[in-house]
Amino acid sequence: MKKVLVTGANGQLGSEIKELAVHYSKFDFIFTDIADFPLDKEAEIVANFNQIQPDIVINCAAYTAVDKAEQDQETANAINHLAIKTLAQLCKETNAKLIHISTDYVFDGTSAIAYKEEDIPNPKSVYGVTKLAGEIACQRECPDGIIIRTAWVYSEFGNNFVKTMLRLMTERETLSVVNDQVGSPTYAADLAQVILTILDNEKWEPGTYHYSNHGEISWFDFANDIKEIANKSCEIIGIPASNYPTPAxxxxxxxxxxxxIKAVYDIDPVDYKISLKKMMARL
Structure with a gap:
């Protein structure tokens, strides 16, 4: 039975993998989080890895506090970059397979069409810079690894945009939401299923892949969809990002x-609204 080490197991994605893992009995999953597998200490990464001796690593752990990272560059770099370098080296040395999760924030957002895997990254934030450095280290140290870039992740676990909106819609009569940042949300349960589908597949095709749910919306549109599904009466006002300055x-x-990802693994992204309804029903 192959041992699968999952880092960041208490985060949104790790928690969803935990929920689905029960259906994949041919794998022995070892779920770890910051308390038992800290990624900001190289010696502990090596010691824990050698103790577990995994056949496959799914790295869901990341420093995701995008604004906080602007001030806390050292920690963000340790977790998003240096830890990945160490994990990738260990996977290469032991012939373990590696799936690493990255982000749409490696791009600068100046494109007019959806970003392909081979488009040149140009991150604008410390978070994006450290995530890109992690990708580069992963590719260099473990060329046989798989990187999955995703975007706008939400889940019934942890803190995220959907849960924040639901809370604020209950507390307030009006809400201002940015209407000039466009992308597609990702339900963490769908991404977890994608990862396990790849794991369960007979073929292993190294490289970088993109996955999010299907759709093209702004945060304002997303908030309105949440409002509609939850049947809230709060008024939502669209504002430009320039009216809502953030550190990052x-x-x-x-x-x-x-x-x-569709061509290689026959994975067809679910429409974002179908997934949003499913997640909100589970809440």
Whole structure:
């Protein structure tokens, strides 16, 4: 039975993998999080990896506090870049397979069409810069690895846009939401299923892939969909991102082209609204 090490197991994606893992009995899943597998300490990564001796690593762990990363560059770099370098080296040395999760924030958002895997990244934030550095380290140290870039992740677990909107819609009569940043949300349960589908597949095709749900919307549109499904009466006002300054710059357009993952693994992204309804029903 193959041992699968999942890092970041208490995050949104890790929690969803945990839910689905029960259906994949041919794998022995070892779920770890920051307490038992800290990624900001190289010596502990090596010691824990050697103790577990995994056949496959799914790295869901990341420093995802995008604005906080602007001030906390050292920690963001340790977790998003240096830890990946170490994990990739260990996977290469032991012939373990590696699936690493990255982000649409590696792009600058100046495109007018959905980003393909081979488009040149140009991150605008510390978070994006450190995630890109992690990708490069992963490719260099473990060329046989798979990188999956995703975007706008939400889930019934952890903190995210959907849960924040639901809370604010209950507390307030009006809400201002950015209407000039465009992308596609990703339900973490769908991404978890994609990862396990790849894991369960007979073929292993190294490289970078894009996955999010299907659709092209702004945060304002997303908020309105949440309002409609939850049947809330709160008024939502669309505002430009310039009216809502944040420490970290976000890409204005970060839609991901998913043709490659469909061609290689026959994975067809679910429409975002179907997934949103499913997640909100589970809440």
């Amino acid at each position: 710059e976000r890409p204005a357009y970060s839609l991901l082209n998913k043709a490659k």
